[in-house]
Amino acid sequence: MKNRNPNQSGNGDRRMMGGPKPMTVKKKKSMNRLGGTGTGLSLQAFANAKSTNNNYNPALLKKKREFYKNVKYVNKYKKSLKQQNQGNNGLPSSSRTPEDENEEINGWTNKMKNTKKKNGSLTLxxxxxxxxxxxxxxxxxxxxxxxxxxxxxxxxxxxxxxxxxxxxxxxxxxxxxxxxxxxxxxx
Structure with a gap:
């Protein structure tokens, strides 16, 4: 009773005593959290929020990964063709026909399956x-x-x-x- 002011009523001031907050304070906080007014978001604000591009699309990411994987394989294949071309009397690849290239591809795959590499390392x-x-x-x-x-x-x-x-x-x-x-x- 020492801390009470003589002009306060018997219930005391809720702000001073730390009791439950009145309903109006809670309502005001929830209104502010939801966007200010009691009507919610405006149509323009809602459209802007939905149309933001956050660059996260799993399907596109998968396509990109697959694309880069294929590029890697194509580059590997081209390098192996270059190495074979250097081994075939130094003929440039432009002077050969597509049929020759197909035969070369099949021959390359058969060679890789049946033989060891030149540097003496073991096959897979x-x-x-x-x-x-x-x-x-x-x-x-x-x-x-x-x-x-x-x-x-x-x-x-x-x-x-x-x-x-x-x-x-x-x-x-x-x-x-x-x-x-x-x-x-x-x-």
């Missing part, structure tokens, strides 16, 4: 075979190690079973047989 197929063989070898070794551990575990378990059976042997009167429980070593 051979690299794949080598990797597969290494993986298979590692898998066989792993399986052998797992099998050895399993056999060792089974052997130890059988041994423990035998020892346990002897440990709990009893006479016909139910007394334990102590010779299996006490291990004495003579020095």
């Amino acid at each position: 197929k051979e690299v794949y075979k080598k990797q597969w063989e290494e993986k298979e070898k590692a898998m066989i070794e792993r399986e052998a190690a797992i099998q050895a551990k399993k056999e060792q575990r089974e052997k130890a378990e059988a041994q423990r079973k035998v020892e346990r059976k002897e440990m709990f042997k009893k006479t016909r009167h139910g007394q334990p047989i102590m010779k299996y429980r006490i291990h004495t070593e003579f020095i």
Whole structure:
């Protein structure tokens, strides 16, 4: 009661006490958030908001990616043709007919499938075979190690079973047989 002014009523001022905000304040804030007036956005503002170009269209992005991918493949193909042309007596590609080029393309694909590259590196197929063989070898070794551990575990378990059976042997009167429980070593 010390902080109250004598001219205030019994309820006190809501702003001073931090109570719930009146409905008009909430309504005013929501109106401002929605665009100022209670009528919402104007037709012009709505049209402008919808027509902004944010440059995000997944279909166009996909087309662009595909286009650049194809360009890369075409450039690779052209380079390989140039290299072949240099190997074929230095004849320029303009002096040949389209049929010659088709034969050359087929010959190039067959060569790449059946032979190694000039620098001695392995073809993709051979690299794949080598990797597969290494993986298979590692898998066989792993399986052998797992099998050895399993056999060792089974052997130890059988041994423990035998020892346990002897440990709990009893006479016909139910007394334990102590010779299996006490291990004495003579020095």
